[in-house]
Amino acid sequence: MSVDYSLADVCALACAEAFRGDGEILVSPIGTIPTIGARLAKATFSPDLMLTDGVASLVANVVALGETKGQIIEGHMPYRAIFDLVWSGRRHVIMGATQIDRFGNQNIANIGDWAKPKAQLLGVRGAPGNTINHPTSYFVPNHSTKSFVAKVDFVSGVGYDRAAALGPVASRFHEIRRVVSNKAVFDFVSAEKSEGGLRTMQLRSLHPGVTLEDVVANTGFSLVIPADVPTTRGPTEEELHLIRTVIDPKGLGKKELPG
Amino acid sequence: MSDKRIREEDVVALLKSGMTIGIGGWGSRRKPMSLVRAIVRSSLRDLTIVSYGGPDVGILCATGKVKKVVYGFVSLDSIPLEPNFRAARQQGTIEALELDEGMLQWGLYAASLRLPFLPTRAGLGSDLLRVAPHLKTVKSPYEDGEELVAVPAIHLDAALIHVHRADAAGNGQILGPDPFFDDLFCMAAKLRFMSCERLVETSQLLDDGPLQTLKISRMMTDGVVLAPRGAHFTSCDPDYGRDEAFQREYATAAVDPEKWRAFHDRWLTIDHAAYQRQLAEGDAAR
Numbered sequence: 001m002s003v004d005y006s007l008a009d010v011c012a013l014a015c016a017e018a019f020r021g022d023g024e025i026l027v028s029p030i031g032t033i034p035t036i037g038a039r040l041a042k043a044t045f046s047p048d049l050m051l052t053d054g055v056a057s058l059v060a061n062v063v064a065l066g067e068t069k070g071q072i073i074e075g076h077m078p079y080r081a082i083f084d085l086v087w088s089g090r091r092h093v094i095m096g097a098t099q100i101d102r103f104g105n106q107n108i109a110n111i112g113d114w115a116k117p118k119a120q121l122l123g124v125r126g127a128p129g130n131t132i133n134h135p136t137s138y139f140v141p142n143h144s145t146k147s148f149v150a151k152v153d154f155v156s157g158v159g160y161d162r163a164a165a166l167g168p169v170a171s172r173f174h175e176i177r178r179v180v181s182n183k184a185v186f187d188f189v190s191a192e193k194s195e196g197g198l199r200t201m202q203l204r205s206l207h208p209g210v211t212l213e214d215v216v217a218n219t220g221f222s223l224v225i226p227a228d229v230p231t232t233r234g235p236t237e238e239e240l241h242l243i244r245t246v247i248d249p250k251g252l253g254k255k256e257l258p259g
Numbered sequence: 260m261s262d263k264r265i266r267e268e269d270v271v272a273l274l275k276s277g278m279t280i281g282i283g284g285w286g287s288r289r290k291p292m293s294l295v296r297a298i299v300r301s302s303l304r305d306l307t308i309v310s311y312g313g314p315d316v317g318i319l320c321a322t323g324k325v326k327k328v329v330y331g332f333v334s335l336d337s338i339p340l341e342p343n344f345r346a347a348r349q350q351g352t353i354e355a356l357e358l359d360e361g362m363l364q365w366g367l368y369a370a371s372l373r374l375p376f377l378p379t380r381a382g383l384g385s386d387l388l389r390v391a392p393h394l395k396t397v398k399s400p401y402e403d404g405e406e407l408v409a410v411p412a413i414h415l416d417a418a419l420i421h422v423h424r425a426d427a428a429g430n431g432q433i434l435g436p437d438p439f440f441d442d443l444f445c446m447a448a449k450l451r452f453m454s455c456e457r458l459v460e461t462s463q464l465l466d467d468g469p470l471q472t473l474k475i476s477r478m479m480t481d482g483v484v485l486a487p488r489g490a491h492f493t494s495c496d497p498d499y500g501r502d503e504a505f506q507r508e509y510a511t512a513a514v515d516p517e518k519w520r521a522f523h524d525r526w527l528t529i530d531h532a533a534y535q536r537q538l539a540e541g542d543a544a545r
Contacts (some may be wrong), residue, residue, distance in 0.1 A: 056436035078437040081283065083361045087379065109349070109357065114390045120348035122339060123332035128359040129381030158384035166384050169405050173380075198387075 005234050008253035009243055010207050012036035013235050014185045015094055018137045018178040024048040026091045032256045034094040035065060038237060039247045052077050065248050086126065089173055092135040095127060099152040102200045102221040104176035104188055105159030107152035114154055123228060127157035134177045141257055145179035145220040160188060160199040182188060182257060183210045185232050188212045191224045200224055205232040260428035265482040267531055270452045274417055277317065281448055283420030283441035286336040287313040287501055290493040291421035291454045292480060292485040293531040298324055300528065309413055311439065313493060314509060317343030321405040321513065324408035325353050329413065331360035335506055342513035356391055364414035364440055372447030383408055418448035421490045423498055424467060425455035425483050431475030432464055435496050438474045445479040449480040454486040456498050486531055488538065
């Protein structure tokens with residue numbers, strides 16, 4: 001290890017990589033780690049990305065988490081404008097997922113039966129509309145068989161099996177780009193052994209120090225596992241410097257995700 | 260121009276049990292809390308609440324006012340899950356219609372345009388249509404033939420919103436960064452009530468903000484309630500931010516019956532004037 005980085009840095013960087021090549025669209029990172037990632041992508045390899053302050057302003061420059069001082073406002077982005085953007089497709093969101101399955105179906109609504117849930121969560125928020133309209137990725141900070149499940153209790157964000165069932169017209173804007181957990185990074189591929197050519201979750205890389213056995217044991221379904229699984233890349237010195245001094249000087253990422 | 264100034268109690272007197280009531284704001288932001296508390300003190304019940312939900316939904320659920328909630332989410336923002344709403348759902352004491360955030364906007368917009376529905380892709384493939392089988396799809400009559408969700412109009416009997424400035428005629432000004440969907444709630448409703456931080460002369464409406472902040476016109480309102488700090492404890496930027504300490508107290512009380520009784524008796528049984536005095540005493544003590 002040439003530089004001394006943390007799990008939070010690896011996850012933030014993996015979120016940043018999900019935005020690589022996105023160009024001039026709105027990116028909406030939900031939560032601390034995805035936000036560090038989005039700002040890092042904008043500050044380095046994807047400078048054209050558009051980001052809000054989390055309220056209603058588009059911010060042209062990259063400032064520290066939670067800071068408004070020094071922000072350069074480049075536009076107004078209230079929720080109504082965001083919904084319009086969602087439906088126009090010029091957006092990529094990283095949402096959370098209380099549960100996710102191998103087709104990328106996501107649940108943030110409730111655990112148990114919807115009619116009388118064991119645990120009521122947020123509600124579906126924008127997940128149905130996001131997933132059917134533009135690229136969606138997920139960040140799951142607590143990788144276990146409780147979050148990576150065989151079947152989600154309530155489909156909030158639409159996965160590849162549901163999208164395929166809608167047919168090619170309705171599903172033409174559907175894309176689950178990436179899933180980042182605290183153990184590994186995943187994407188979705190149409191593999192021979194997966195059902196009916198449907199895209200299912202593939203292990204894309206293992207975070208430094210995480211074993212394949214660990215990920216398999218903590219995943220409630222079978223993953224597509226390539227013969228050669230790379231290690232999730234760590235930050236360069238420049239990237240780490242940006243995280244530590246510009247984007248997250250207070251270390252909020254590490255507070256949220258120790259290790 | 261008619262003078263539409265009324266008090267919280269007058270608003271509640273115009274509402275009836277069983278009504279469908281839309282509440283503006285978003286999560287724990289710019290909620291008409293003095294009007295919500297007036298409902299708590301009333302004999303109203305069996306209400307259907309339509310909301311981008313926050314403590315408005317939670318408090319009305321916890322005080323037995325709600326039959327059904329129509330929502331895209333219910334959250335306190337800085338505290339992700341709304342404890343009173345969770346309890347009501349988990350105990351099965353309320354009915355629910357769960358919608359995607361954008362579907363909720365579309366339902367209000369359809370009602371405000373007097374259309375039976377508006378089409379969207381949002382909802383397709385999700386479980387929303389499974390648990391609400393009355394939600395139908397519609398096929399595009401054009402060459403594409405695309406199948407879309409037909410979000411039915413959400414007609415409101417009444418709408419409650421809170422804004423920064425208003426005049427006595429019922430024109431409203433939103434100085435905050437996001438007007439949310441307050442205008443749609445008003446347009447979708449038969450009776451429209453707006454509380455405000457400050458009442459000003461019509462000629463002063465542009466003193467605090469540009470033309471674009473005059474989002475609510477008097478043809479969209481039936482009553483104006485002067486309620487300084489009326490959104491407390493939710494945020495009302497730029498006039499004041501969320502009272503995070505108070506919100507934590509609310510959320511802590513919501514999961515403890517004894518604490519909840521104390522919170523309820525202290526804060527939910529008094530009129531807005533007394534509520535403001537009590538807040539001011541607390542401010543002075545801090």
